[in-house]
Amino acid sequence: MRKNKSLIARIVILACALTFLYLPILMLIIYSFNESKMVTVWTKASLHWYYELFSDSQIGHAVLISLTVAFMTACASVVIGTLAAFVLVRVRSFTGESLFVLLITAPMVLPEVITGLALLMLFVTLGEIIPWFADRGIFAIWIAHVTFCSAYTTVVIRSRFRELDISIEEAAMDLGAGPIKVFFAVILPAIMPAEVAAFLLSFTMSMDDLVITSFIAGPDSTTLPMLIFSSVRRGLSPEINALATIIVLIVSIFTFFAWLSMVKKQKRMASDAAKAAKAAKLEQQRSTFHSKI
Template sequence: MILNKNTKSTLFRFVILTITLIFLYLPIMTLVVYSFNESKMVTVWTNFSLKWYRALMNNDAIITAVGISMTIAVMSAIASVIIGTLAAFVMVRIKKFTGESAFLLFMTAPMILPEVITGLALLLLFVTLGDIIPVFSDRGMITIWIAHVTFCSAYATVVIRSRFVELDVSIEEAAKDLGAGPMKVFFVIILPAIMPAEVAAFLLSFTMSMDDLVIASFVAGPNSTTLPMLIFSSVRRGLSPEINALASVIVFVVSIFAFVSWVLTVRKQKRKERNAAMVKAALRKENTITA
């Protein structure tokens, strides 16, 4: 049987896609399956059990670490979006100003600096400030939050700036001509237009804060252990089935959010297509009546 060119291309893409999906998701599926294993040996299957999920719910250290990581991630994402929005506004709307090159450099530098260098620099900063401001001497959640905002705001700025560039300035100028002040133009015209980028920047900053290990290890104190730090220390002592259960819960929650986001996106796209079809039908009807 001779395959034509299109069939070969389709078959090749299918094979590559299958290999990629297996490479990406087989380890995750293995982790989820073994989270239901009764044995303490994470690689030896015995019987189906939920004991490790019950143990996870009773593990105060993990619950505390999850609470600390969630709190820091939400606070970091909010601060990063605010800073990123202001920085993007300055970059796009204010064309030339004194120190423009330095401003652009300092806003994007955390993206290219190694995390070890960033963590070490922040540690030295907090140690120095600890002699003046007592809150920095303990190196708790506040220092982790400041460190996370330092690098998350750079990524948020890039995401929001890409949306700012696409905005139609004539709409803002029309609003100003009608008497709207700068603040009203920003909150009524600009902010709704860049809201998808704001949400994307928030989710990106939240994810990066939750995932950070290196920088948090430098600036965290003994009473502010984040979830990645706890998992890393647990894995170094030997892989625990509770960690499998915790990872499975995280995968489940992320999958739900991804599915809901996909459903909302599909519905929004269908709504746009339906509205466009209604507009086209109305225009055809109007042209028919006019003719």
């Protein structure tokens, strides 16, 4: 009886938590199909705001800028994070190690307002020397995003580096492989799950950033979060609901396929383990039979 009550209480708590998290998103999706301009007043179902969304060139331009910056940021952050993690794990000790770790992780703890203001002052100063920084366009936003995303990728990849068995690398070197070949043939495939996770994390953080980008972006470099925030400040628009619905749909599709791939991989690993156990059992029975003979 007590176990049943405990189970019911857990189910109720879980249901309340899921409702609290996902009910606002569900209401947003429902009202994206509302014909009325009032986002809280339902009139009738319509795809009007989706047509308006796809015909809005300003939103399309903002989406293109955000995707471009996010992809470039993810690529650069993964490279920098991999190199930093390799140094922190493989190089045992070096002069300035504590300072290096501090500088790598500082963007994670600094307030975004401070980071954005500091980068703005830097780009204003550099704009007087290098023309690329004068208009504070995509290039400047990319550098700013790489600055804080690299700290997170370093932490993710470093945790995977620590789990690697260094004896595999030593065996590859004993067989004649050089350091570069060992990295690309042995180390990189082993840390690839962390690389993918770091890439997706950087991509998401870059797409989602608002505070730092607001300091850096020029008038012709408005990203999607900046556009949504400025639109919401003028008043809620059903067009933003339609945009949010499409984003939720895309994320849900990618999440579903990632989950499906993980399930298939787990089933394949379980099948391989069962086959290996069966083969080992048959081998043991064969050896026992031969020993009796």
